[in-house]
Amino acid sequence: MNPLLSRLQPYPFERLRQLFAGVALPADYSPISLGMGEPRHPTPPFIKEALVSSLGGLASYPATAGEPRLREACAAWLHRRYGVTVEPTAHVLPVNGSREALFAFAQTVLDPTGGDAVAVCPNPFYQIYEGATLLAGATPYYAPSDPARNFAVDWDSVPEAVWQKTQLLFVCSPGNPTGAVMPLAEWKKLFALSDRYGFVIASDECYSEIYFQGEPPLGGLEAAARLGRTDFRNLVSFTSLSKRSNVPGLRSGFVAGDAALIKAFLLYRTYHGGAMGPAVQGASIAAWNDEQHVTENRALYRKKFAQVTPLLAGVMDVKLPDAGFYLWARVPDALGMTDAEFARALLAQYNVTVLPGSYLAREAGGVNPGAQRVRMALVADTEECVEAALRIVQFIQSRT
Incomplete structure (x- = not known):
């Protein structure tokens, strides 16, 4: 065991x-x-209809990389939503919901062989961050949120010695449970830390489409592009249909970002068996292509x-x-x-x-x-x- x-x-x-x-x-x-x-x-009826109409695909094994049409739909959504341009085959990978993807990504990125690998996560946090870190053989470090600053995470509280060992940083914006959205200045700080210490940023954005003001929440890829980081270096964002489209049972989302990280993640998933079923892909394409x-x-x-x-x-x-x-x-x-x-x-x-x-x-x-x-x-x-x-x-x- x-x-x-x-x-x-x-x-x-x-x-x-x-x-x-x-x-x-x-x-x-x-x-x-x-x-x-x-x-x-x-669940919107048209998504159910797309699921049923795609059942013919059950006779074939799906590719781990997903259908080109699905990756193209995800890339098109990123452009409409955040104004960023990505190459579907290099920067996008469909996943079976952000939960399994966050867990699997940690297994891909974290290297515990030195015995001191650290993953930093906000505190409070989505519990998968901790579980994924522990089962990858690494140690979680908890950075507290500050109620006096709209529950912004106090990244400055993380000691230099911890950053030096950090291989992965989990961020959640909008936050669970706080609902706080990270502004561009905070992203700029994290990108600078990533450049200095070499860690990867996993940006959990599954609540991005439920907001209460006129301005939609800033996304990680959007922040990177605004700051001239169009290669999305050391950044992968995680997006899900569950909350956006009311399909938590569909288990569908995608990751996007640094092409080198996406390539490594695809390799991991090929062996892990992370392919998305054809019917789910068909329903997902329909969902990503509709905003109404x-x-x-x-x-x-x-x-x-x-x-x-x-x-x-x-x-x-x-x-x-x-x-x-x-x-x-x-x-x-x-x-x-x-x-x-x-x-x-x-x-x-x-x-x-x-x-x-x-x-x-x-x-x-x-x-x-x-x-x-x-x-x-x-x-x-x-x-x-x-x-x-x-x-x-x-x-x-x-x-x-």
Whole structure:
């Protein structure tokens, strides 16, 4: 058995199940879950139709590199969305969702033979960053987010000695769970660090199409191009259809960036068996080529957040995020509760599930930057999300 498996932490939702064990649910309240970040808006019919119409491809093995039409559709989307020009065969590779791609990419990039390989990730973070690092035989380093700066990651807190050992840097913009978007100045800093120390940047951008202001979030490739880095040196971005197009069960996305890294990743995936099925490719082509359903999806999220955020802001420290579909709310000090105690008591009293923020972070330097916060995924319909918010308000008011 691989001994590195013993280094993995319990997944947040396993911890949540343990936290809720033995809770007697109130019969007079229907269950509402804001815990899991799983899109629940309907899948557009045309994507389903494209999936069905592509079933004829099941008779053939797919190429790991994907159909040329799919890579071209991804490249065209990058140009429309970010204004960047990429060569589909050199800079783009389809993947079975960003989750598996992030994990596999770490196995491709990290070299543990020296015994001191490091991957830096934000804290709190998407748990795959840590798991991928550990199973690659490397050590994760957690850079904390700063609530005073819109939850920007404090990259300056990373010691010189850590940067010297860093081989991979995970960034998440828009952030999970914070919703924070990295500005161009922050990208410029990270590119300079990458040039100095030689590490690769993996940019997780799966929430890029859910935003609340007029200006869409800046992407990693876009930032690189603006700064004259048109070869995307040491940068790969990860994009997914799950949130954008409401197809989490499709497992489809793509990576794009540095041609040398894409070539190495293709080699890894050829042996790993990471080819995308033909029917999924057909549905993905249809999804990437259409923006109307994305605009409609974004409008649904904007409506929800516009109604829910003010309700909760009256009793909690929470504000509209830059992007994404999470609220990152602070547990009121007056309650005298930890974030886990808050989540358990809320479930017991009002049958609403939220995720303790401490489950999404690691203690570093004696501090868990997710502690005393809860993540709320506004993925249900507007009526259900508003009802959940009203129950949370009642819960807090009943205890203060």
